Amino acid sequence: MRSICLYFQVHQPFRLRTYRFFNIGDDHHYYDDYQNRQIIRRVAEKCYLPANKMMLDLIREYGTAFKANFSVSGTALEQLQQYAPEVIQGFKQLAKTGCVEFLAETYSHSLASLGNREEFVRQVKRHSDTIELLFGQKPQTFHNSELIYSDGIGEMVTDMGFTSLMTEGAKHILGWKSPNYMYCSARNPKLKLLLRNFRLSDDIAFRFSTQGWPEWPLTAEKFTGWLNRIEPREEVVNVFIDYETIGERQWKETGIFEFFKALPKFVLSKSNFRFSTPAELTHILQPVAQLHVAHPISWADEERDLTSWLGNELQDEAFSKLYALTERIQTLDDPAIERDWQYLQTSDHFYYMCTKWFSDGTVHKYFNPYPSPYEAFINYMNVLSDFTIRVDEAIARKRTSGLKSKSKEQKEKAPKVVRKAPRTTTGKLIEEGHVKKLTTIKAAKTRAENARKAAVKTTKEEVAEKVFKSLNFDDIITLSDSKIKKIIKSIEIETVSAAMKGANKELREKVEKNLGKRALKTYKELLQQIKTISESEIKKSQKLIEKQIKLLTK
């Protein structure tokens, strides 16, 4: 028996309203509520509701023989809850049948996997939690926004505990290989890779109603015939399409509903294929080979690369300005800021700035609410400017309130000192002495604080196993050589050298002596190469190492 796996991506961004520069610093509402509501309602009526009903009917008719899988982004869920809660009800019903698997992704359908690791992890967790809460199942299979994948992303996903991932069966990655098998990551063979069969997927998603296409009209029977023609040894066909294909992109008049209604009948009776969920696949199948993906791939356009979202000057500026905020935002705990932070990361905003459609890409133009990428960029940057101001203000507020509480503490302690002072000095001197005393006491306090910290540091060594969670980068010095070796092994040498650039001599030596011969050589070369490196780059690498410490020393 071979498998066909149907995946439906459900995603809606929070589209931005026309936000002028004179709104910056004044108006903090960024979204076109009217348009968002309209679109959600329209798509719900044309697609989500009738398609959900159809899926449910199919499951009722065929029982466990029919399976469908969904990936619903957090921003879509939020908007559905707001504008079309009956759609969520539909998904809940589907979830209850046990024939539907929900996949994990980033909460806001973002490019965080390319922007910031911690943010990426945070978003995936948030999405998984949301799915579990709503549909009662913890996602087992991960797929990244727009099926973006690389070895590095695979590694992060593995670290999060996923063992299977769905991505594009891009030709330039596969070469002569077929997408109709399960593969595994070359860097992390534990991670199983399921690949989208883009030809069969796009036949439905893009060509279904193209009358100029020789295969038009596409029927379930014809499609099953194609499945039968696939090499008998090949094991799985992954069809991954936008859910909106059903009824929205392909209108119901095109016969798209009839196609899906008839599909199980033909597949189950006229072929040796069965419907599966990705979780089932990972149990049934064995990876046939390892896949190397050095540069990120995606499911977009002919190139199957990132150029729909990143690469031109507009996209790169917006992206770097956005992710430059990550660290600042992580220190905050402000729900309004967190919400906008999520919504602004949605990949669609970057897609609107794509300049590729100047030459081709009618697809881009079709889904773009802006007349040109320039307008998309200006509008986004205006919003981001306001958002940045808010983040900075929130941080400043936090600092001053922190300072206030500190000075409050001091005030409480200060009277004791004052009381002591008059005993030793008199008259004018009292005042002077008072001031002097205060400063000496302050200095003493800082010394004491430092001493306390130092003490904590030394005791740390003893209770290291328990408190590793609070370990930071500089604490590497306190770790045993074997631990350090273990940590270094798990980290790319580039990261190690970048991090060491910002470390003190002692720490460097400690790490260097734990490097293997070959690693030490590359490490030295790298250190030579990176003459100038930004503070944030160093910080980033150190953070990565800290992460690793926490993971490995758990």
Add this chain to the structure above:
Amino acid sequence: MRVLMFGWEFPPHITGGLGTACFGLVKGLGKHGVDVIFVVPKAYGDEAEEGFRLVNASDMVLDFTKTIYQEHWNRIKFMEIGSNLVPYVGPEEFEKMVQEDSLKLSEETQSVFSERYQFSGKYGHKLMEEVSRYAIVASVIAEQTTYDVIHAHDWLTYAAGIAAKKVSGKPLVVHVHATEFDRSGENINQTVYELERQGMEEADLVITVSNLTRQIVIERYGIDSEKVITVHNAVEPTDRPELNEVTKHVHEKVVTFLGRVTFQKGPDYFIEAANKVLKKDPNVRFVMAGSGDLLNKMIRRAAQLHIGTKFHFTGFLNGPEVDTMFAMSDVYVMPSVSEPFGISPLEAMRSNVPVVISKQSGVSEVLKHALKVDFWDIDALADAIYGLLHYEGLKKMFIKYGKDEVDNLKWDSAAGKVLEVYQRAQTL
């Protein structure tokens, strides 16, 4: 192929974009092997004649005993009604034309029929007289030379084109660079409108500089859409490395409006947008370069808004000054209310200056790497200016793609399309 072309001005003696466009077109046609005889009312002798013949209408000696001229005169006599709204009239030259009385009419007839008429070649007081006379001269030239197609640029020369067609029977192509609606809004001059309409009617084919203009020609002049073809203008490449050395002496970014300060160009929208930007960011300077009948009103408005220290007026700029102005600018704005084409944004982009243009301009049909706004949408205009001044990525994109885009808008290819029009006109 040989073309008899009627124009009104020719570089370096130009007052509007018409002369520049004609020059580019004639050169482009030359590259396609088209032989052009270009007739202007007045030649100064220093025009660049590259591969074509420039004919000075002022040199023509006419024998007015010939009845044929009298006939022409009878046909075009109606033009002797004064017009107070003529194109490209600078304030110096602007003189309100008075309603002709019968006495004056006879005087004018006298002067038109003098043997050798000195054309001023300018737009202004005696414009209508010159237009009439030009038509008569045209018929003489038309008779004395051989050619395959007649090509007339804008309404001033349509009468000449018609006259030439009557004499020779050759196909006539009229080229609409602007219509009366672009120049005067809804308060059009009926005489000019009638002249334009007649030129388009009599023409075998009509070339418009944009689809915007094409629509006006079809809808407002009732011309059969079959015979109206759009050929977008182009721009001559320049190599002026010395401009790279132009330095501005203010540290603020400079946003420039450059053009006639008239209703058509939308200078008031520029001022209002400037005011909005300055409220948010006082670190910008705005320049309004050019002169026109709305200039004083604009100066008053800038004063009212208290933005005088950041908003500057230069008055009329000549060619080299225009180039320098572009070189000093960080953003160029063309908020035209109605612009059949609008070549100046292309000149700005050629100097690596990003542009904001109104959607109501023909040039917006051919430009991708420009910000386009509705002329009346001051918020959008201000936002576009602010974006260009503050977000580096935008500027980078414009510098990367804008110049290439303009360099690809070549007169060669525009001339190729014009040649196709000629060929089609010959088969009609």
